[in-house]
Amino acid sequence: MEQPTQSKAELSAEELVDNENRSSLAKLLSQAIGVDITRITIPVSYNEPTSFIMRVAEATLHNYLLKIADQVYEQDKDLALLYVSMFAMSSFAVCAQRVSKPFNPLLGETFEYVDEEHGVKFFIEQVSHHPPIAAAVLDSEHFKMEVFHEVKTKFTGNAVDAEPLSRARVTLKTSGAQYTYGGIHSTCHCILVGRMWLDVHGDIKIEEIGTTRVCNLTATKCGWFSRGWHEVSGQAQDTDGNVTFQIEGKWNEVINATRKIAGPKLVRSGSPKTFPAGVIPLDKTFNDIPDFEVGVPTPVWENITIVCEEEPYCTWNMTDFARKLCFFDDKYRAILPPTDTRLRKDRMALEEKDYATAAVEKLALEEEQRRQKRIREVKGEEWEIKHFVVCIGCGMEREREIRQRMDSKK
Numbered sequence: 001m002e003q004p005t006q007s008k009a010e011l012s013a014e015e016l017v018d019n020e021n022r023s024s025l026a027k028l029l030s031q032a033i034g035v036d037i038t039r040i041t042i043p044v045s046y047n048e049p050t051s052f053i054m055r056v057a058e059a060t061l062h063n064y065l066l067k068i069a070d071q072v073y074e075q076d077k078d079l080a081l082l083y084v085s086m087f088a089m090s091s092f093a094v095c096a097q098r099v100s101k102p103f104n105p106l107l108g109e110t111f112e113y114v115d116e117e118h119g120v121k122f123f124i125e126q127v128s129h130h131p132p133i134a135a136a137v138l139d140s141e142h143f144k145m146e147v148f149h150e151v152k153t154k155f156t157g158n159a160v161d162a163e164p165l166s167r168a169r170v171t172l173k174t175s176g177a178q179y180t181y182g183g184i185h186s187t188c189h190c191i192l193v194g195r196m197w198l199d200v201h202g203d204i205k206i207e208e209i210g211t212t213r214v215c216n217l218t219a220t221k222c223g224w225f226s227r228g229w230h231e232v233s234g235q236a237q238d239t240d241g242n243v244t245f246q247i248e249g250k251w252n253e254v255i256n257a258t259r260k261i262a263g264p265k266l267v268r269s270g271s272p273k274t275f276p277a278g279v280i281p282l283d284k285t286f287n288d289i290p291d292f293e294v295g296v297p298t299p300v301w302e303n304i305t306i307v308c309e310e311e312p313y314c315t316w317n318m319t320d321f322a323r324k325l326c327f328f329d330d331k332y333r334a335i336l337p338p339t340d341t342r343l344r345k346d347r348m349a350l351e352e353k354d355y356a357t358a359a360v361e362k363l364a365l366e367e368e369q370r371r372q373k374r375i376r377e378v379k380g381e382e383w384e385i386k387h388f389v390v391c392i393g394c395g396m397e398r399e400r401e402i403r404q405r406m407d408s409k410k
Contacts (some may be wrong), residue, residue: 038104038132038153041366044359048100048316049351051341053111053124053134054325055102056149059091060138061321063120063145064284065301070142070172071286076264077177077213078244079292082236082257084170084179085206085215086301089232089251092184092200092219093303096230096252099188099196100316103347103362105134106369107383111341113325118282124149125339127385129369131165135388144171151183158193162186169209178209184219199229200251212239219251245292247300254302259292266291280304312353326351339386 050058069083105126113122124136124147131150138145150165164183171178185202201221207214217234230252236245242261249255272288275281281288290298306320313323328342341347346361376383 039130040155042101044346044350044355044362046101047103047350047358048098048318049312049326049347050318050322051103051105051109051111051344051347052132053105053109053126053136054322054341055095056124056134056136056147057111057113057122057325058094058319058322060120060122060145061094061280062087062090062301063138063140063143064118064282065090066143066145066170066172067140068284068286068289069170070174072266072289073172073175073177075266077208078236078238078263080172080177081179081206081208081213081215082245082247082300085181085217085234085236085247086255087170088168088181088204088206089217089219089255090301090303092186093252093305094319094321095186095198096303097305097307097317099198103344104132105341106339106344106365108339108386109341109344110337110339110387111325112336123387125385125387127388128383129373135385142173144173145169146171155191158191159187159189160191162188179206180209181206212241213237215245215247217247248297252303252305255300256297257292257300258297259294262294263292278304278306280306312351315353 065083065087069080069087072083073080107126107129109126111122111124115121118140120138120140122136122138124134126132126134131152134147134149136147136149138147146169148167152163152165154161154163163185166183167180168182169178169180181204184200184204186198186200188196188198190196199222201219204217204219205214206217213236215234215236217232220228220231220233222229230250231248232251232255233248235243235247236257238244244261244263245257245259247255247257266286268287270285270287273283275284275288292298308314308318308320308323310323313326318326326342328348332342336343344361344365346358346365349355349358349361
């Protein structure tokens, strides 16, 4: 299959991986065909200064879509499902031009982020090392999202396949309506030879719990000459099985929806705002969404990727939001727990582009994690999850003390 044409920005991260690094990685992976890549130590030159749990936080950037779903639910339940579905797809757009690998989280590693301006709080904990599983919660006045995040990876020769085992549950707070959906496959191609590029493909189903309202979406697998790359299509159906919206577009650019049957006329509470071009509309509300006329393709969501131009983040083609997530100063030391990703010494060294120190610190952290595991095995102890509890049939639930601690930071 011919490699898709990529922008210069997409190639900047790959240029870090020189021929010598690729040669050493090839020797490392030569006996790893079909093996879970999370069990393999990858050279730090392939990393960016984030961890996988930070990537989960980054994927929630377009959470204003959930706010709109909450605001519109009582007037148009089918439209609410559409906006929840767009949020599910928007989570993949943050990685559309990123091929660098985040650090694997350590067991018990945490990350939290509070967007005071928009009233959104995020917290995540790595609750299992093998298999790698994280539990997270995204909370605001309008919605709550709980995530059980697990990805099974496999090296296939010159690519890494990621099979999603994740599950998310979204609660709209005004109505109490709940939705659930899983993940979607992704493949990073040309790990050893060629220009690295990412393909997201497969099916994702977004269901409203307690009803038969559902949205089925399919991301097309990239074919010859880039055919189908980034394309997504699908349908939303009401409780009677009628198609309410036909959906098509590109998950890294814009997704349109065509209303198939007439819906209720929205009663808006204010005048629509105008958002500047190139700015992510985080303040968007249901007053600002378009009218969905029957038979008219209408943009539901547009991906506005603001790539950070600052050093060193532009080295890895990181977004401006990713840079904000990495931000750290000394006042944070009195607030953040020692388990926070931002305090990892290997991540901090890589952020300074000190690859040698990053490699040494990464090895030291991994060795300490193995040492702690041996101690627990000798004592016959199990790892204790700190901030979540496992509820059979209801996913991962946040514990009270963590919510209180984050509420105190408002």
